[in-house]
Amino acid sequence: MSDPTVTDGPTGTGEPGDRWGGSVSAAVPEAGIPPTEPPPPEEGTAGATFVQRGDRIFRFLATGSGAFVVALIGAIGLFLLIQAVPPLLQNNANFLTSRQFEAGDPNNLHFGILDLLLVTVEVSIFALVLAMPVxxxxxxxLTQYAPAKVARPFGYLVDLLAAVPSIIFGLWGLFVLAPAIQPFALWLQNTLGWFFLFSPGNVQIAGATVFTAGIVLAVMILPIITAISREVFQRTPRTQIEAALALGATKWEVVRMTVWPFGRAGYVSASMLGLGRALGETIALMIILAATPAIFTGSLFDGGATFASKIALSFAELNNNLSAGAFIAAGLVLFVLTFLVNAAARWVIGRSGAKA
Amino acid sequence: MSTTVDLEKSATAPTFTGISAGRKARNGVATVLMTLAFLIALVPLVWVIWTVVSQGIAAVVSSTWWSQSLNGLLARQEGGGAYHAIIGTLLQGLVCAVIATPIGIMVAIYLVEYGAGTRLARATTFMVDILTGVPSIVAALFVYAVWISIFGLPRSALAVSLALVLLMLPVVVRSTEEMLRIVPDDLREASYALGVPKWKTIVKIVIPTALSGMLTGIVLALARVMGETAPVLILVAYAPYINFDIFGGNMASLPLMMTVERANPTDAGADRLWGAAITLILIITIFQLLAAVLSKITAPKTK
Incomplete structure (x- = not known):
């Protein structure tokens, strides 16, 4: 930690304060004589340093807030764990391999996360597959092709997608999008039904499927992927682009030879952040996905529930700590999952040298 | 005959050869694909907004929508309004902002002014990034685990605000941090040179310079969390009447009103559902515009 170096000047106010460091090497600011070398505040080289009481309080508050955020993440994990342990001990089913999640009766808990995990992963991956290329x-x-004048407003339009609340995406997905894509969904089932992804699903409500949910989710994570990728692509060194152009490269070849190799890592981590968002998306999926007692077969035309949608769907009616704890256990798994995906994304982005 | 042709041919190959058809075609295809990708993204945006506006406009132009609650109305009865839900959304958002803004600003000040390069600062930056990715439902469960399970307090609007704080905090930190970082060091050094203590320099010099961007970030973050549904679903029960008490009792909010009215199969329910949706989008839009206006008003004056 560097010393907070605040110079009171030679005619300091004389307020009580600790004396910090005794070097007199740096210029002492005095009226009329401009300091030849202004003391860089972060390095603690200034002479005659007083630390005022106000400074100490302020520093303490700022550092405390920083530590608070670090503690907060730990607290989230810890408190979820505390709440999750008692129901896990009384669970009559295997938490990891059971496909049923029944936690309504605190005296007879049967809950396992396998189906929730499978639906969560499948819908998120499907959304990612759709959203990544787009x-x-x-x-x-926006960075290479659009004219500079319209690139900003166009980018703003894409960002607007992130401002639409997820509940509205959910309603739109179920009531408007699902009927509109139903013919296509049926065609997929009829022609590619032999493949497990497209086999006829286990829900009766048309369109309340992983398929619809994945498309809506793809729209929702698009602005995240786009925003971070844009930032990285923009940092492509101008000299490299110009060198490629000077060699006679077409626009596409410039992108392939300079922009893409430079921004690839950033794009990958942007997609992972999008995946993290998709894994935790709650309300849109709660509205779209139809609940079903049938087990998940892996088809895109199945219903089911993700971690988040299951919790949101059932939690409001809970009034005992054990049942709530069972859902909190599922929430804890979701927290760990998103933590890992986000941490991995940050690690990739940190290595690529681009900040998001 | 052939000799004339030979004579007209240049002795060396031309310096610049034209772009071959294959390369041209590939370039064209790539350009079309990328433009197409952008247009594809606009389809859901326009479609969603069109859906909400066309379905909800009937409800919000009614004279009672902005001034009355749904208190005493049956599910199938037309009339009433979203006043109670608007109040709830604004109140919960306001309380959240009051808590999240000072903490977020202090964290950003720590990261930029005090902690730069230290281990704690690196840990804080990492944790802020992680917090950005925490799903809203997990934030809600955390508040439930602490507030309701352990402390035994009732579900309330304040619990919702606390969950929203978790979601708003990282956004405030990131935007404030970015704004503080672009304040030129010259300003800080000039202030130190005049003998101004560091904390006063931050409060009187650094923050006013960065204020414009900071306010924009805060208001945008607020607009974002007001549309969150998961916390209100878990942490407070719906009330069709007006409630100003954030410490207890049921309270409506626009997202909660939508989830409740979704279960109402009558025409009145559909009207309220889409009416609430258009109201929510309107409020978020107003806050975004407010952010733009605030940033104009508070921008540091440059001569």
Whole structure:
């Protein structure tokens, strides 16, 4: 930690304060004589340093807030764990391999997360598969192709997608999008039904499927992927682009030879952040996905529930700590999952040298 | 005959050869694909907004929508309004902002002014990043675990605000941090040179310079969390009447009103559902515009 170096000047107010360091090497600011070398505040080289009481309080508050955030993440994990342990001990089913999640009766808990995990992962991966190429296209279009004048407003339009509340996406997905894509969904089932992803699903409500949910989710994570990828692509060194152009490269070849290799890592981590968002998305999926007692077969046309949608769907009616704890256990798994994905994304982004 | 042709041919190959058809085609295809990707993204945006506006406009133009609650109305009865839900959304958002803003600003000040390069600062930055990715439902469960399970307090609007704080905090930190970082060091050094203590320099010099961007970030963050549904679903029960008490009792909010009215199969329910949706989008839009206006008003005056 560096000393907070605040010079009171030679005619200091004389307020009580600790004396910090005794070096007199740096210029002492005096009226009329401009300091030849202004003391860099972060390095603690200034002479005659007083630390005022106000400074100490302020520093304490700021450092405390920083530590608070670090403690907060630990507290989230810790308190979820505390609440999750008692129901886990009384669980009559295997938490990791059971496909049923029944926690309504505190005296007879049967809950396992396998189906929740499978649905969560499948819908998120499906959304990612849809959103990744489109996000890449948008980011490249906005940074390399669109005229500079319209790039900003166009980018703002894409960002607007992130401002729409997820509940509205959910309603739109179920009531408007699902009927509109139903013919396509049926066609997929009829022609590719032999493949497990497209086999006829286990829900009766048309469109309340992983398929619809994945498309809506893709729209929701698009702005995240685009925003971060754009930022990285923009940092492509101008000299490299110009060198490629000077060699006679077409626009596409410039993108492929300079922009893409430079921004690849950033794009990957942007997609992972999008995945993290998709894993935790709650309300849109709660509205779209139809609850079903049938087990998940892996088909895109199945219903089911993700971690988040299951919790949101059942939690409001709970009034005992054991049942709530069972859902909190599922929430804890979700927290760990998103933590890992986000941490991995940050690690990739940190290595690529671009900040998001 | 052939000799004339030979004579007209240049002795060396031309310096610049034209771009081959294959490369041209690939370039064209790439350009079309990328433009297409952008247009694809606009389809859901326009479609969603069109859906909400066309379905909800009937409800919000009614004279009672902005001034009355749904108190005493049956599910199938037309009339009433979203006043109670608007109050709830604004109140919960306001309380959240009051808590999250000072903490977020102090964290950012720590990261930029005090902690730069230290281990705690690195840990804080990492944790802020992680906090950005915490799903809203997990934030809600955390508040439930502490507030309701352990402290035994009732579900209330304050609990919702606390969960929203978790979601708003990282956004405030990131935007404030970015704004503080672009304050030129010259300003800080000039202030130190005049003998101004560090904390006063931060409060009187650094923050006013960065204020414009900071306010924008805070208001945008607030707009974002007001549309969150998961915390209100778990941490407070719906009330069709007006409630100003954040410490107890049921309270409506626009997202909660939407989830409740979704279960109402009558025409009145559909009207309220989409009416609440358009109201929520309107409020968020107003806050975004407010952010733009605030940043204009508070921008440091440059001559």
């Amino acid at each position: 996000g890449l296209g948008i980011a490249l279009f």
